[in-house]
Amino acid sequence: MPVLPLRTKSENLVGSLIREVSKDSMEKPGLIPLWFGEGSRTAPPAVVAEAKKAMDDGFQFYSASAGRPELREAIAQYVSGLRGIKVGADRVCVTPSGDSAIQMVMQLIVDPGDNIVFAVPLWPNGLDMVEHLNGEVRRVALKWGERGWSLDLDRLFAAVDRRTKAIFLNSPGNPTGWVATADELKAVLEFCRKRGIWAIGDDVYERLVYDGSERAPSLLDFAEPDDAVISINSFSKAWCMTGWRLGWLVTPASVIDTLGKIIEFNTSCATTFVQRAGVMALKQEAFLHEIRADYARARDIAYQRLSGMGRVRLARPEGAFYAFFSVDGMTDSVEYCKKVAREANVGLAPGRAFAPEGEGFIRLCFATNPARLTEAFDRLEPLLR
Numbered sequence: 001m002p003v004l005p006l007r008t009k010s011e012n013l014v015g016s017l018i019r020e021v022s023k024d025s026m027e028k029p030g031l032i033p034l035w036f037g038e039g040s041r042t043a044p045p046a047v048v049a050e051a052k053k054a055m056d057d058g059f060q061f062y063s064a065s066a067g068r069p070e071l072r073e074a075i076a077q078y079v080s081g082l083r084g085i086k087v088g089a090d091r092v093c094v095t096p097s098g099d100s101a102i103q104m105v106m107q108l109i110v111d112p113g114d115n116i117v118f119a120v121p122l123w124p125n126g127l128d129m130v131e132h133l134n135g136e137v138r139r140v141a142l143k144w145g146e147r148g149w150s151l152d153l154d155r156l157f158a159a160v161d162r163r164t165k166a167i168f169l170n171s172p173g174n175p176t177g178w179v180a181t182a183d184e185l186k187a188v189l190e191f192c193r194k195r196g197i198w199a200i201g202d203d204v205y206e207r208l209v210y211d212g213s214e215r216a217p218s219l220l221d222f223a224e225p226d227d228a229v230i231s232i233n234s235f236s237k238a239w240c241m242t243g244w245r246l247g248w249l250v251t252p253a254s255v256i257d258t259l260g261k262i263i264e265f266n267t268s269c270a271t272t273f274v275q276r277a278g279v280m281a282l283k284q285e286a287f288l289h290e291i292r293a294d295y296a297r298a299r300d301i302a303y304q305r306l307s308g309m310g311r312v313r314l315a316r317p318e319g320a321f322y323a324f325f326s327v328d329g330m331t332d333s334v335e336y337c338k339k340v341a342r343e344a345n346v347g348l349a350p351g352r353a354f355a356p357e358g359e360g361f362i363r364l365c366f367a368t369n370p371a372r373l374t375e376a377f378d379r380l381e382p383l384l385r
Contacts (some may be wrong), residue, residue: 039367067094098234121358150313172319
């Protein structure tokens with residue numbers, strides 16, 4: 001029997017350009033993989049122990065779709081304490097990863113023909129999901145200059161029209177390291193209120209900022225409980241739990257039941273014993289301080305080495321754990337990253353993977369130990385000097 005036609009939107013999905021670069025080189029002996037967005041450390045030992053204990057204690061069955069009550073309450077207390085605001089557990093929805101949280105938010109708000117305005121470059125899953133739902137993506141490029149990346153609010157707001165459902169910001173930004181200011185977020189929230197649209201913040205890297213702060217500004221800092229504001233978050237980055245697949249959303253309480261149904265249709269719930277480990281993770285403040293200090297040192301190494309290479313242009317990242325740099329003479333970041341993997345045995349991510357506006361740049365994840373990072377730059381220098 002011949003294979004029957006698939007949904008056109010599904011058949012035409014473009015795979016990850018990072019994986020396209022990595023597929024031919026991932027198994028190369030001695031390759032230093034700095035292409036994916038994860039650190040080289042594992043989760044805190046107390047979190048691992050709690051997951052094992054939860055499995056032994058029988059937490060191997062379904063939970064409520066929106067998450068176990070103790071994790072929702074722990075997240076609410078964590079967010080409230082971190083931001084000095086009051087967030088109730090009735091506004092928290094547990095998700096099986098930050099990526100799935102983005103997917104479910106788009107399923108929540110996007111009808112065919114609607115558009116979402118994104119500041120780019122950024123992690124592409126949200127853009128792809130809007131298009132998969134027959135919506136329209138409107139990209140507004142962050143401005144690149146000698147002092148780094150910046151947001152042009154006038155251009156962002158001008159992209160909004162009567163079919164716009166939301167403005168989506170990722171700060172601290174993947175891949176740019178850009179961090180929105182409090183004033184910028186206030187302005188975005190006020191604009192969204194006036195226009196009657198959602199303000200969505202991808203806050204996954206909020207604990208990874210290098211200006212001495214405990215966290216980056218967020219839309220949540222200025223939102224009322226019933227504002228049309230959604231904060232997306234994850235345990236993956238700050239807690240070194242990428243493979244655990246656990247995230248959360250903070251939304252108005254009125255949409256939690258609907259989100260629970262969307263989760264039910266997608267995955268039923270987040271993994272139950274991992275949810276128990278999530279409660280323990282939120283108690284690991286010392287670990288977060290240690291990780292941030294390690295990444296700050298790694299950022300300084302990355303900036304010092306790259307800025308000394310003649311063909312490279314970059315700004316010192318303000319947050320997240322990436323160096324996003326341009327290379328003089330590079331015209332195709334995908335092919336160039338394949339060349340780097342072949343010739344320097346270092347895995348890097350092409351800027352085009354983060355929207356067309358990322359072309360001309362390369363992303364390097366510096367969340368690894370100093371010796372490994374130094375070796376990577378020693379290998380890269382002959383190509384980039």
